[in-house]
Amino acid sequence: MSLPLANDLWKRLDAPNYYRATKKYNLSFPVLEENLDVDVVVIGGGFSGINTALELAEKGITNIAVLEAQVLGYGGTGRNGGQVMAGIGHDINAVSRHVGPEGMETLFQIGTLGAGVIRERIARYGIDADLCRGYGYLSLNPRQTRTLHKWLSEFTEAEPDEDIELLQGTAVHTVIGSDRYDAVIKHMGGGHVHSLNLLLGEATALAGHGARIYEHSPVQSVDYGPRIIVRTPKGTVRANKLLWACDSFLDKLEPAIHAKTINTYSFQVATQELPFEIAERISPIRGAFSDISPVINYFRVTNENRLLFGSATRWLEYVPRDFAAWNRKLMLEIFPFLADTAIDFAWGGPMACSANLFPQIGTLPDRPNAFYVQGYSGFGVTPSHIVCKVLAEGMSEGSARYDLVRSIPHAAILGKDHFAPALLSAAKTWHQLAGYFNGRR
Numbered sequence: 001m002s003l004p005l006a007n008d009l010w011k012r013l014d015a016p017n018y019y020r021a022t023k024k025y026n027l028s029f030p031v032l033e034e035n036l037d038v039d040v041v042v043i044g045g046g047f048s049g050i051n052t053a054l055e056l057a058e059k060g061i062t063n064i065a066v067l068e069a070q071v072l073g074y075g076g077t078g079r080n081g082g083q084v085m086a087g088i089g090h091d092i093n094a095v096s097r098h099v100g101p102e103g104m105e106t107l108f109q110i111g112t113l114g115a116g117v118i119r120e121r122i123a124r125y126g127i128d129a130d131l132c133r134g135y136g137y138l139s140l141n142p143r144q145t146r147t148l149h150k151w152l153s154e155f156t157e158a159e160p161d162e163d164i165e166l167l168q169g170t171a172v173h174t175v176i177g178s179d180r181y182d183a184v185i186k187h188m189g190g191g192h193v194h195s196l197n198l199l200l201g202e203a204t205a206l207a208g209h210g211a212r213i214y215e216h217s218p219v220q221s222v223d224y225g226p227r228i229i230v231r232t233p234k235g236t237v238r239a240n241k242l243l244w245a246c247d248s249f250l251d252k253l254e255p256a257i258h259a260k261t262i263n264t265y266s267f268q269v270a271t272q273e274l275p276f277e278i279a280e281r282i283s284p285i286r287g288a289f290s291d292i293s294p295v296i297n298y299f300r301v302t303n304e305n306r307l308l309f310g311s312a313t314r315w316l317e318y319v320p321r322d323f324a325a326w327n328r329k330l331m332l333e334i335f336p337f338l339a340d341t342a343i344d345f346a347w348g349g350p351m352a353c354s355a356n357l358f359p360q361i362g363t364l365p366d367r368p369n370a371f372y373v374q375g376y377s378g379f380g381v382t383p384s385h386i387v388c389k390v391l392a393e394g395m396s397e398g399s400a401r402y403d404l405v406r407s408i409p410h411a412a413i414l415g416k417d418h419f420a421p422a423l424l425s426a427a428k429t430w431h432q433l434a435g436y437f438n439g440r441r
Contacts, residue, residue, distance in 0.1 A: 009319050017347035018270035018308060019078045024128050025200035032067065032214040032235035039063040040395070041230050041237045043219050043253075044245035045070075046077035047195075047384035048373045050202050052243055054121075055392030057209035064211040065237050067230065069218035072203055075249045076380055078196045079349035081268065081298045081310045083288045084118060085135060085190050086155060087111045088383045090357035091438075098408050106404055110390065112158045114382035115189055117389060118198070127201030130303040134287025135190025138181045144292055145183040147439035151292075152185055163188035176289055177281040178334045192288035192300045195381055219253060224367050241395060244372040247380075248352035254372070256364050259412040260354060261375045264424050267323040267348040268310035269331070270302070271341045279305040282335060294435040295428065297330055307331070307338070312351075312378065315432060317424035323348055351378040353427075355411040359383055361391045362406040371395055375410075 039061055042049040045068030053064050068074070088111040089095070096104050122131055139145040145168065152166045167175060168183040175184045207213055214232075222242070223229040230237045244254055248263045274282075279301045283289070288300035299309040309331045313320075320326035324346035332339060354360055354375030364370040373391050376383055387405070394402030415423060435441030 012323070013265070013319070013348040015347050016345065017079065017268070018302070018306065018345045019073070019194065019196035021345065022194065022304070023200065024197050025204065027072065027200050027203060029068075029072070029213040029215045032065075032217040032232050032237070035236045036065055036212070036238065038065045038212075038237060038239045040065075040241045040243065041228065041239035042066045042243045042245055043230070044068065044075075044247070044249070045072040045203070045213065045215065046075045046245065046247065047199055047380065048247060048388055049243065049245035050199055050206055051385055051388035052245065052373065052392050052395070053211055054202055054206045054209070055389050056396060057206055057211055059392065059396050061396060062210040065239070066206070066211065066213045067217045067219055067232060067237070068213070068215045069249070071215050072213070073196045073199045076247060076349060076351065076376070077199050079268070079347060080195055080381055081288070081308065082192045082195045082300065082381060083135070083190075083290060083298055084115050084131075084193055084382050085290070085379070086115070086187065086382075087379075088114070088386055089359060090377055090379055092358075094356045095358050095408050099404060103404050106401065108154070108158055110386055110401060110405075113389070114386045115191065117385040118193060118382065121202065121205075121385075122198070125201060125205040127198060127205075129198040129201055130194040131191065132193075132286055132303075133188055133191040134285040135187045136175050136285070136287055136289040137185040137187065138176065138289055138291040139183045140180065140291055140293065141182055143439055143441070147292060148183050148185050150439075155185065155187060159189055173284075175285055175287075177284065180334045181291070186285065188285075190288065193381065194303070222254070224364075224370055226369070228369065241369045241371065243391075243395070244370070244374070247374045247376065248350035250352070250374065254364070257360075257372045257374060259416070260360060260410045261352040262413045262416045262420055262423065263350040264312060264317060264353055264378070265319055265348055265350055266310055266312040266378055267320065267327055268308060268346070269324055269327040269343045270345040271307045271338065272344050274301070274305045274307065274341065276305060278337075281337075282307060292440055294431045294440050297334065299331070299334075306344070307335070307341075313428070315425065315428055317421045317428065319348070351376070353377040355413060356408075358408060359387045360410045361387060361394070361402070362410065
């Protein structure tokens with residue numbers, strides 16, 4: 001794996017993080033050192049790869065091999081905020097012209113499934129992933145509050161049985177312990193989860209179905225045809241179908257999909273363990289939170305009473321020299337009473353963004369047995385569980401939902417390999433300015 005960052009910067013991004021320090025599954029899988037014949041080969045051992053494989057296994061397709069270049073969860077799955085949010089993409093209305101009113105209704109229905117899929121999977125397989133219910137969507141000003149009123153109608157219409165309400169004024173403090181916000185939607189159908197433990201529990205379930213998982217087995221080449229041949233340094237897999245599930249860690253391995261996303265970066269910190277009363281003050285509902293700005297701050301109190309806080313640069317694309325200090329500054333704007341709180345972990349990682357900030361699934365051009373999934377655009381914990389359910393339908397029996405999602409165009413991002421910082425800075429600036437017109441700033 002090589003990323004467009006100097007080695008010293010990548011070492012800081014790849015510093016020991018909260019998830020690795022608190023994982024509960026001591027799993028390891030062998031290096032591929034043989035030649036296999038399987039029905040499906042999956043490249044990538046994160047949420048996308050493991051979830052799609054598990055969905056297929058639950059359908060009875062169990063002759064599966066998963067190839068991971070590092071260790072399971074090394075990519076975005078083990079670096080994110082753990083937010084269990086509603087929806088399937090950043091702005092579902094951005095794809096409305098491609099799918100029409102009926103398609104939008106289907107996408108809204110799909111977008112409500114993610115939290116339920118996660119809860120059902122945890123219950124079915126007894127996964128220990130610190131799942132906690134409760135989410136707060138936060139507005140910073142009256143303009144954003146008007147947007148929350150619109151969201152409230154959409155949320156309650158889509159999930160009429162959930163505990164969802166909009167609070168303003170002093171009532172905001174019953175959900176979030178900060179004076180920074182004008183209003184909040186409390187959505188008890190959402191929440192947060194230890195994403196690495198969730199993945200490792202799902203991998204345990206997948207292995208229990210008979211699928212084979214290999215770590216430290218980077219793909220070196222792929223030969224396409226009726227039988228696809230995937231080569232690693234010490235082994236080979238022949239398969240009827242292939243899934244590329246690398247997202248921001250694709251590293252140019254497949255040019256046809258490499259062109260469809262561009263990597264930006266996010267940064268997270270986790271504080272020292274907080275006194276119980278401070279944790280309760282931050283999060284009376286013990287939920288997860290994010291504002292609704294074009295580039296969000298997102299945070300939650302973990303099972304150990306740490307505050308996990310993350311964000312990304314807003315206007316210009318760069319990696320802060322000290323992103324622990326950079327994130328602390330943002331954190332203290334919201335919770336100034338944490339000024340004397342130590343930061344125990346600071347890390348970061350890439351996010352593969354699509355041009356429309358919507359996840360991409362489909363098959364490679366003229367290769368109907370070579371599938372891919374990517375482009376979560378920093379919004380992947382919940383959508384990956386939805387998208388991969390739909391993708392598994394497409395890889396097995398086919399479905400109208402799969403046909404709908406794959407029909408959304410995937411634009412190439414020209415110049416990404418040479419001008420990524422400039423392109424991302426321009427996109428972020430446009431995204432921020434557009435926020436004034438769509439109620440997000």
